Amino acid sequence: MSEPKSLEGVFHLVHMIKRHMHEQIEQLDLNISPMHMRVLKIINKQQTCTAVDIAQLLNRDKAQVTRLLNELIKQTLIEKVPNPEDKRSQRLLVTSEGMEVLAHLTTIDGNMNNKMMKGISREELKEFERITGLMTENLARAD
Numbered sequence: 385m386s387e388p389k390s391l392e393g394v395f396h397l398v399h400m401i402k403r404h405m406h407e408q409i410e411q412l413d414l415n416i417s418p419m420h421m422r423v424l425k426i427i428n429k430q431q432t433c434t435a436v437d438i439a440q441l442l443n444r445d446k447a448q449v450t451r452l453l454n455e456l457i458k459q460t461l462i463e464k465v466p467n468p469e470d471k472r473s474q475r476l477l478v479t480s481e482g483m484e485v486l487a488h489l490t491t492i493d494g495n496m497n498n499k500m501m502k503g504i505s506r507e508e509l510k511e512f513e514r515i516t517g518l519m520t521e522n523l524a525r526a527d
Contacts, residue, residue, distance in 0.1 A: 394519075401496070408492040414485060415459065421489055423452050427462055427476045428486055434473045461485055 405418050416424075419442075426441055427433045439449040453476065456462045461482035464474040478486065501509065 401500075404496060404499070405492065408495065412488050412492070414488060416456075416461075416485065419452060420456060420461075423449075423456060424461060424478060424482055424486055425489070428478045428482075432467070432469065433476045434467065434470075435476065436473065438476070456482070 402418060405421070409416065409418075409421075422442065423438055426438060430437060435446065435449050435453055438444075438453070439446050442449065453462065453464075457464065459481075460479055463477050463479055465477055467473045467475045504512075
C-alpha cells in the first residue's frame with residue numbers, strides 16, 4: 385500500500401466517523417461537538433481532572449481548552465470545584481445533566497462501534513489497532 389493511499393484512507397475514515405457522530409448527536413438534539421464529547425468523557429474518566437490535564441491529553445493550548453470548558457459550564461454539563469490537592473487550580477466534575485449526556489454518548493459510541501466493526505474479525509481489529517498505534521507513535525516522535 386502506498387503512503388498517499390494510506391494517508392487518504394485514514395483521512396476518509398476520520399471524516400466518516402466525524403460525520404456519523406455529528407448525525408447521531410443531531411438526532412439526539414444534543415448541542416455539543418465531538419470535541420465536547422471527548423472532554424466530557426475525559427473529565428468523567430479521570431478521578432481528578434483539571435483544565436491543564438485536558439490541555440495535555442488533547443494536545444491543545446490552554447485558551448482552546450478554556451473556551452471548550454466554558455461552553456460545557458454554560459450548558460451545565462460540567463462544573464468547577466476547588467482542588468484540595470492544589471489551591472491554585474480547580475477540579476472539573478461532570479454534573480447530573482452531563483451524566484445524562486454521557487449516557488446518550490455511550491449509546492452513540494456503541495452504535496458507531498457496531499457499525500464500523502461489521503464484517504471485521506477480532507484478528508483484523510487487533511492488527512488495525514497495532515498499526516494505528518505504531519503510526520501514532522511515529523508521529524509523536526516526528527520532528
